[in-house]
Amino acid sequence: MNTNLKIIISGPVGAGKSSMIANNCKIAILLKRFPKDTIKKQTPKLFQAVVCKIKTKPFCHTQIAVVSNMINGKKTILLAGMSQSEQNSLAVLLPKRVNGGAVLLRNTTEHATPQPDVVLISLRKTKNPSGVLKNIKNAYPGTPVVCISNKPTPAASVSLSPPIGIEKLASAINSALHSIEKQKINRVKPKKQEPLATFNTEERLLGGLLQARALQRETGLAVEFQAKDLISYLILPDDKVLSTICRQTLKSLCRVRFDSHLFKTTTIKASALDHLIAEHYNQANEWLLEDFFWHVGYWSSQGAIPDKIDKRQPLHLHKWPNVTRIPQPLLIIAISALLNKQPTSAHGITKKLGISEKSATQCISGMFAAENIEQYKIRKPGAPLQTVASQHTRNILKKLAHRLLAPWHRQTKQST
Amino acid sequence: MKQETNLKIIISGPVGAGKSSAIASLSDIKPVVTDVKASDEVSQMKEATTVAMDYGTINLGEHTIHLYGTPGQQRFDFMWDILSEGALGLIVLIKHDSPDPVGDLKSYTDAFAHRLDSMPLCVGITHTDKKPAGSLNDYHEVVSRWGNVPVFTVDGRSKKDMNLLLMSLLGVIEPDIIKPLVSNL
Ligand SMILES: Nc1nc2c(ncn2[C@@H]2O[C@H](COP(=O)(O)OP(=O)(O)OP(=O)(O)O)[C@@H](O)[C@H]2O)c(=O)[nH]1
Ligand SMILES: [Mg+2]
Numbered sequence: 036m037n038t039n040l041k042i043i044i045s046g047p048v049g050a051g052k053s054s055m056i057a058n059n060c061k062i063a064i065l066l067k068r069f070p071k072d073t074i075k076k077q078t079p080k081l082f083q084a085v086v087c088k089i090k091t092k093p094f095c096h097t098q099i100a101v102v103s104n105m106i107n108g109k110k111t112i113l114l115a116g117m118s119q120s121e122q123n124s125l126a127v128l129l130p131k132r133v134n135g136g137a138v139l140l141r142n143t144t145e146h147a148t149p150q151p152d153v154v155l156i157s158l159r160k161t162k163n164p165s166g167v168l169k170n171i172k173n174a175y176p177g178t179p180v181v182c183i184s185n186k187p188t189p190a191a192s193v194s195l196s197p198p199i200g201i202e203k204l205a206s207a208i209n210s211a212l213h214s215i216e217k218q219k220i221n222r223v224k225p226k227k228q229e230p231l232a233t234f235n236t237e238e239r240l241l242g243g244l245l246q247a248r249a250l251q252r253e254t255g256l257a258v259e260f261q262a263k264d265l266i267s268y269l270i271l272p273d274d275k276v277l278s279t280i281c282r283q284t285l286k287s288l289c290r291v292r293f294d295s296h297l298f299k300t301t302t303i304k305a306s307a308l309d310h311l312i313a314e315h316y317n318q319a320n321e322w323l324l325e326d327f328f329w330h331v332g333y334w335s336s337q338g339a340i341p342d343k344i345d346k347r348q349p350l351h352l353h354k355w356p357n358v359t360r361i362p363q364p365l366l367i368i369a370i371s372a373l374l375n376k377q378p379t380s381a382h383g384i385t386k387k388l389g390i391s392e393k394s395a396t397q398c399i400s401g402m403f404a405a406e407n408i409e410q411y412k413i414r415k416p417g418a419p420l421q422t423v424a425s426q427h428t429r430n431i432l433k434k435l436a437h438r439l440l441a442p443w444h445r446q447t448k449q450s451t
Numbered sequence: 452m453k454q455e456t457n458l459k460i461i462i463s464g465p466v467g468a469g470k471s472s473a474i475a476s477l478s479d480i481k482p483v484v485t486d487v488k489a490s491d492e493v494s495q496m497k498e499a500t501t502v503a504m505d506y507g508t509i510n511l512g513e514h515t516i517h518l519y520g521t522p523g524q525q526r527f528d529f530m531w532d533i534l535s536e537g538a539l540g541l542i543v544l545i546k547h548d549s550p551d552p553v554g555d556l557k558s559y560t561d562a563f564a565h566r567l568d569s570m571p572l573c574v575g576i577t578h579t580d581k582k583p584a585g586s587l588n589d590y591h592e593v594v595s596r597w598g599n600v601p602v603f604t605v606d607g608r609s610k611k612d613m614n615l616l617l618m619s620l621l622g623v624i625e626p627d628i629i630k631p632l633v634s635n636l
Binding site: 354 | 458509511512514516539583584585586587588591598599600601602603604605610611612614615616617618619621622623624625626627628629630631632633634
């Protein structure tokens with residue numbers, strides 16, 4: 036059981052952090068001048084509430100490490116087993132040599148000292164070095180102990196034997212701090228939410244088609260994109276796409292990995308266009324541009340989003356998709372409404388709407404390919420309308436939304 | 452204080468765009484229509500046209516959503532303002548196969564512009580089955596001054612299309628309204 040819990044008290048200058056500590060801790064180390072009369076018994080209730088929340092023993096037994104504005108960001112080093120003069124000289128020499136700076140804490144009693152980042156203990160003058168070390172380790176479990184001793188001390192994180200210069204000591208402390216940081220990061224890793232999976236856009240049909248669309252816009256000419264013999268697409272200047280393959284084949288090809296070196300993109304002169312269309316393209320496989328890209332993105336997903344989207348950065352709505360002509364219209368409305376009001380990362384969309392990762396990634400990929408969403412940089416002018424529907428109105432509108440959903444409910448019932 | 456429980460939504464747009472059809476698709480009651488046999492130039496386009504308004508309702512138990520369709524003809528535009536006061540949102544339907552549909556959208560949104568800073572807007576492009584719409588970018592452009600406005604191709608006669616359009620209007624008002632509907636999808 037972890038009995039060393041730390042509470043960080045933060046806030047602006049003068050907010051009352053130090054008073055709170057002074058009033059509630061058995062031992063308070065205050066690193067600033069503190070007029071006595073400001074320490075009043077006014078905060079114990081609040082403090083107890085915090086302590087109860089983390090389900091520990093009454094606060095007087097809890098060890099509290101405080102990052103006040105004086106030591107914020109600096110490491111705390113607890114000195115133990117040292118003479119006054121040793122402590123004084125370390126106070127001058129050590130802090131500036133510790134990465135990020137350090138504050139030295141002096142060991143007054145064994146149990147009520149704030150939890151330090153590292154313990155520096157000298158065992159040279161102790162008769163029972165292993166006992167003292169054991170006590171320290173019990174008092175500060177998990178804290179690295181740098182030990183100065185005449186004999187090697189395996190129980191310590193780092194053991195140093197004299198002669199010890201200040202540089203050697205600082206480097207031992209830095210490496211102990213570094214190793215504990217690394218451990219912390221490793222411990223935190225599995226808890227981190229796995230961000231959404233991505234796919235390599237360049238290796239898919241989508242990547243080639245995005246390039247072809249860019250070329251079409253740049254030149255204003257029709258652009259033909261060939262992925263393989265017999266599979267080609269013609270992006271026309273009037274926002275239409277012709278394809279040599281049917282919808283179903285396109286759907287399965289979107290999932291296949293291609294060697295992008297085989298992709299071929301060619302501009303077509305207006306004079307050659309009619310002939311090319313008549314020779315190679317079937318009007319039955321005609322698409323509207325946005326619709327086409329939306330579907331290619333949607334079908335490419337398979338539970339992942341294009342790697343061209345920075346999944347940690349927020350996305351925002353660039354343009355509402357034409358939801359009446361695409362699959363999953365309700366989801367798309369919900370995602371669009373969310374991104375219109377508040378830029379949100381791909382992962383945030385899944386979480387905020389409580390939708391499955393598969394649906395979210397499909398819709399995000401489709402919306403990305405159709406340019407309905409983009410990475411958020413600065414808000415566009417003409418920002419979304421700030422409506423002020425009262426809670427009462429919202430409740431009615433929720434009912435209305437539910438009613439509007441009825442045709443889809445019926446559809447699901449029929450299909451099951 | 453009595454709380455506002457009766458909310459209204461306005462459907463506007465040019466002659467023949469499908470406003471009366473849209474209200475019929477959405478309404479729970481048989482819509483109240485004020486269509487008369489068309490005279491003058493409208494008779495070239497259609498048999499009957501709305502002169503005062505269309506009216507339908509969506510009944511939600513103790514609450515009612517009122518749907519008002521404005522008359523299409525510009526000469527009745529004094530009705531637009533009367534109807535739209537205090538409305539929850541505006542749906543503009545545009546007939547894609549008319550001579551200047553983008554211009555139509557501009558003139559209709561201009562007519563409501565004084566309300567659109569506080570009233571959500573969405574746009575349905577109808578009759579695209581007769582004349583396919585390549586891209587809706589030109590329409591988006593017209594309404595971009597009000598941020599991202601939903602612009603969809605719809606058929607005024609389709610309940611599903613009209614429901615989606617209205618759903619997007621709710622999403623513009625407050626994304627949280629539709630969030631519970633999609634959770635676990
Ligand atoms: N082909 C096609 N017909 C449609 C569509 N939407 C509506 N219609 C038809 O178009 C005609 C005109 O629709 P209305 O609903 O009367 O149009 P309106 O906007 O009410 O017209 P006014 O009242 O005259 O302003 C009707 O015959 C509808 O059935 C569409 O998307 N495609
Ligand atoms: Mg009508």
